[in-house]
Amino acid sequence: MAIRNIVKIGDPILRKTSRSVLNFDEKLHILLEDMKDTLHKAQGVGLAAPQVGILRRVCIVELDEDEGVIELINPVIVEEKGEQHEVEGCLSIPDESGITVRPMYVKVKAQNRYGDTVFYEGEGLKARAFCHEIDHLNGILYKDRLEK
Ligand code: CO
Numbered sequence: 253m254a255i256r257n258i259v260k261i262g263d264p265i266l267r268k269t270s271r272s273v274l275n276f277d278e279k280l281h282i283l284l285e286d287m288k289d290t291l292h293k294a295q296g297v298g299l300a301a302p303q304v305g306i307l308r309r310v311c312i313v314e315l316d317e318d319e320g321v322i323e324l325i326n327p328v329i330v331e332e333k334g335e336q337h338e339v340e341g342c343l344s345i346p347d348e349s350g351i352t353v354r355p356m357y358v359k360v361k362a363q364n365r366y367g368d369t370v371f372y373e374g375e376g377l378k379a380r381a382f383c384h385e386i387d388h389l390n391g392i393l394y395k396d397r398l399e400k
Pocket of ligand 1 (some may be wrong): 341342343344384388
């Protein structure tokens with residue numbers, strides 16, 4: 253396990269579209285473990301693979317220790333409801349924050365580290381975190397979603 257470097261805004265990798273994960277192998281598991289360590293060190297709530305320089309559709313979210321780290325591989329938002337306007341920040345954009353417009357509720361379909369299909373639901377902060385991390389896989393940053 254290792255701490256990886258978090259890519260900062262201005263690096264073109266943050267604007268690229270990540271490719272789907274096809275192999276649920278040891279390499280993926282190492283990436284997930286490293287991302288977990290990196291997220292803990294940075295004390296964030298979520299991290300996407302492009303933020304550590306890997307253009308693969310992988311992201312993690314951790315909102316409370318009880319639930320632990322949610323691993324999302326090839327995630328897709330399949331349902332959303334409502335709207336929220338709340339403060340958001342990003343580990344790739346240090347010392348800044350802004351109010352974004354996000355759905356209040358989302359349902360995410362993804363795969364786990366073994367390739368099984370999994371579903372997660374989130375409201376409020378959790379919905380924001382899912383949307384924020386999935387956006388990273390499409391080269392979108394929270395600054396693109398700021399309230400007008
Ligand atoms: Co971010």
